[in-house]
Amino acid sequence: MPKDDLKLQNMDKIGSDFQPYRVGVFVVPGFALMSYACTVEPLRAANLLSKRKLYDVVHFGAEALVASSGAAGIAGNLHPGDAADMDLLLVVAGGDPFAYEDTDVFAWLRKLDEDGVHIGGVSGGSVILARAGLMEGRRMTVHWEHAEALAELHPETLIERRLFVMDRDRVTCGGGTAPLDMMHALISGQCGSVFARLVSDWFLHTDIRAATAPQRGGLPGRLGRYSPHLVEAIDVMKNHVGDPLSLSQLALVAGVTPRHLNRLFDTSLGQSAMAYYRELRLDVGRRLIRDTPMSVADVAEATGFSTAGHFSNVYNKMFGVRPRADRHGGAANALVSTGENR
Numbered sequence: 628m629p630k631d632d633l634k635l636q637n638m639d640k641i642g643s644d645f646q647p648y649r650v651g652v653f654v655v656p657g658f659a660l661m662s663y664a665c666t667v668e669p670l671r672a673a674n675l676l677s678k679r680k681l682y683d684v685v686h687f688g689a690e691a692l693v694a695s696s697g698a699a700g701i702a703g704n705l706h707p708g709d710a711a712d713m714d715l716l717l718v719v720a721g722g723d724p725f726a727y728e729d730t731d732v733f734a735w736l737r738k739l740d741e742d743g744v745h746i747g748g749v750s751g752g753s754v755i756l757a758r759a760g761l762m763e764g765r766r767m768t769v770h771w772e773h774a775e776a777l778a779e780l781h782p783e784t785l786i787e788r789r790l791f792v793m794d795r796d797r798v799t800c801g802g803g804t805a806p807l808d809m810m811h812a813l814i815s816g817q818c819g820s821v822f823a824r825l826v827s828d829w830f831l832h833t834d835i836r837a838a839t840a841p842q843r844g845g846l847p848g849r850l851g852r853y854s855p856h857l858v859e860a861i862d863v864m865k866n867h868v869g870d871p872l873s874l875s876q877l878a879l880v881a882g883v884t885p886r887h888l889n890r891l892f893d894t895s896l897g898q899s900a901m902a903y904y905r906e907l908r909l910d911v912g913r914r915l916i917r918d919t920p921m922s923v924a925d926v927a928e929a930t931g932f933s934t935a936g937h938f939s940n941v942y943n944k945m946f947g948v949r950p951r952a953d954r955h956g957g958a959a960n961a962l963v964s965t966g967e968n969r
Contacts, residue, residue: 647683657722665806724751733759750802
């Protein structure tokens, strides 16, 4: 199969010789049920509503029964590497995708790419594609919780903070409910927008979002009752984690004096602007400590602390544990910190 854009077809042009679009779904243990359902259910509904098999879905898993983040699992899987004719393979993962180390699977994904199969990642699946070396030079997205760590570990990736990205033979999606919007776009391109709308309506998904929609509500929405100057300052902080700005610089961007900015933070959030800024950077640091193999020194640099020792001291003061101990003892808390319900 040539490596061109995803097939484009219209429902009124599908004849009796039409061959179903073949989609493989590779589920990684701990995959999020919501991400999985929002990926495969639109394809099932498309077949049901059209009264024909438009999409042929086959599952892959390293185990006979792959457990999800909840009580359910996926059975009857082909094993990675088994022969299967596919147009598109989607990797669905949750939990901690940075810990995934199956080199055989990485090799299988690269072989599919060489064979011309389009490849996609949903939620943490995008991280696995990057780790397999399949995202260099291609635009991509990933669940917002993994974005910072992925950028640190794979600076060659072109990460965009949007719901989904379709770049030539790659499809990536942030997970959660975003696959509903991605599959709408896929079905619309292949079967026409009218039919795609019928599929979305089937799931009461009437407010279809564009690919460029953000993954998180904007700060004005989350901090709506607060001063726009405070919201502006927090937004700037989030964009300058590794190169922290001074209070004067933050105030200049926010359009107020440093004294007034501190008063806004103290009144609204109960702490000074710089204390809030430090906690924000430490929160990012904790995600990097728990979710990546980065050294403490590298995490300290990535979050704007002068030395690993200083980072470790303020980390211990805030979280009650030093970074190295948090990494080795944090496995029990992994489900809390990695968003298993995506």
